[in-house]
Amino acid sequence: MSHDHKIERSLPWTLIGVFVFFMLAVAVTLISPRFVDPTWTHETSHYQKQLYEFGDGRVFISNSVTGTYDLQFVNWLEEGKTLTAFVENERQKIVAPEALKSYITKENEPIKLTSHLLLLKSPGDIYKAEVEKIQVELKKSFIKSQPEWEKKGLSIPAFDVFELYEPKEKEAFATSSTAGNIEDYIDQNFLLVEEQEVKAPGYFFARNPLEYRVKEVETPIGKGFRYSPQGRSIASLEDLKKLGFWSRKDLIEYGERIYAIEGCWYCHTDQTRTLVQDVVLNGSDSYPAPPSSAGEYIYQNVTFPGTRRIGPDLSRTGVKRPSRDWHRSHFWSPKTASPGSVMPSFQHFFDDDPRGTPGSKAGVPNLRFEAIYQYLMTKGTRITSPSQAWWLGKDPVKTKEIIEGLDR
Ligand code: HEC
Structure with a gap:
């Protein structure tokens, strides 16, 4: 029975150890980010x-x-x-x-x-x-x-x-x-x-x-x-x-819930990585897009960085595709907007339009559409003000140099 005695003696130390490690984990995840990098907890601008x-x-x-x-x-x-x-x-x-x-x-x-x-x-x-x-x-x-x-x-x-x-x-x-x-x-x-x-x-x-x-x-x-x-x-x-x-604030929050409920995150990511393919694909003809920073997400209740790209990344959609008309026809029927698309159509974002002639039965965008559209329009549009926007030549993280191989 000497075994049992040994176990009892080590018990307090085990508990103290577990407690110390637990507190350490709490400190690392909750407290230290505040001191490590202000862009994690503050808006980007x-x-x-x-x-x-x-x-x-x-x-x-x-x-x-x-x-x-x-x-x-x-x-x-x-x-x-x-x-x-x-x-x-x-x-x-x-x-x-x-x-x-x-x-x-x-x-x-x-x-x-x-x-x-x-x-x-x-x-x-x-x-x-x-x-x-x-x-x-x-x-x-x-x-x-x-x-x-x-x-x-x-x-x-x-x-x-x-x-x-x-x-x-x-x-x-x-x-x-x-x-x-x-x-x-x-x-x-x-x-x-x-x-x-x-x-x-x-x-x-x-x-x-x-x-x-x-x-x-x-x-x-x-x-x-x-x-x-x-x-x-x-x-x-x-x-x-x-x-x-x-x-607009309420619509954006509702849009975020729709994004979660509809499983958009299953096929789309919401992060521009620092990789060349990301900043080029999400950029304009002349300038690469700035990679995502943590501060961009601080106003979201849920973030959807995602891991799979069955569809394109959406973190700069507000800049790349600002047109409400484009999104209207795309959600109604992704295949007509992008031939061969595997994205399902989201016709419950529309109400029936009794005026619709049999040939063109496009619905009338309803509240769900306005919400998801306003949510998508926040993506990439809030990094800087329009007068100094990255697509007007601002290049905050030297992405251009990275692409041209001048900077690694
Ligand atoms: C089954 C996978 C899948 C799901 C689910 C899905 N998408 Fe897509 N999405 C795609 C694919 C593939 C494309 C590229 C072809 C196209 O434009 O339709 C795309 C394209 C897009 C585009 C155009 C992006 C660009 O830069 O061209 C937007 C915006 C978009 N999806 C938003 C959404 C939203 C919002 C949801 C949820 C309501 C959603 N998608 C759900 C697969 C999906």
Whole structure:
């Protein structure tokens, strides 16, 4: 029985050993990354933070029935939380009461921003004469710049005149010109109208926000609504959500769940490795793509780096394939978009379209489609701001040299 005695004596040491190794493992996996490499725990750029934390929560998207396939984008503006710019160009002018004139950026001026809540709308009656005068002038200067316009088969473009005004409430809803790919960011080169400290990121940026008003419309596939200057204005966020709007942030999170549920990760990876084949395939014609960094994923609840590539890597899809139309036809029928594709079609991302003629039965994209599309559009688009993007020549990790064999 002397054996048993020996085992009992070593038991405390065994337990201490197990405990020490356990704590060591915890320290290595949870604590040390914070000290090892900041890119593991921090966003890759201020731009990424600005989009995820401010931009996406303030962009609302609805694909409710409008009689067309158009998406409706609305920005949620709040006093003190948004920066706006009101910029004129040769097609678009702004009228305003004397007190607000200083907020308008004329053509060729550096962009002026304000954190004060201001908005554009269709000009009121008191501006009628002024607007007509501006329209005539714009038309004249177009004809002057294109004297041969009739011969060339050009038509006189539409000129817009808007009124700048101050909404009574502390929040407002504005249509956004963005077409799916969000590019709201604040460049270094701006001028703030008020003397005030502005910390960017930390603000949502909207250029020429136009008051969002809706009008109910009848379409062949049921009741819907769309933007109309004569429609009713949106009073609150609840009001907007009742129309079926989702914030872009919510769509992205839903898209991430769909990616998991549908098993996209079974055939696709979400990582650009440092290997030549990855950075070239995921890059543009002239520049390789930057390899993935850990910071790119910090806003995801689940990451899908993946191990198998039955289909192409998706970590730069937002840059490589930004077109919503392309993804629409690809999810509806991958074989028509890429002949020979083994990707299954995802027709439950679409609702039936009773207008569809037997020859072309394409469905109407539903919420699942918008969610997976918005999720895919975050891939690769958030590394740097559009003004300094890698596909414009930025080469952050010398991938070009690596490809040309100058650097290993
Ligand atoms: C059975 C494997 C498989 C599954 C599952 C799958 N795909 Fe694919 N996917 C492919 C293949 C193969 C291609 C390349 C041919 C093509 O474009 O269809 C592809 C292409 C793509 C492309 C175009 C990429 C590019 O750069 O050209 C996207 C985007 C995409 N898939 C997204 C998805 C999403 C999102 C899901 C889940 C909802 C998914 N795929 C599920 C196999 C798959």
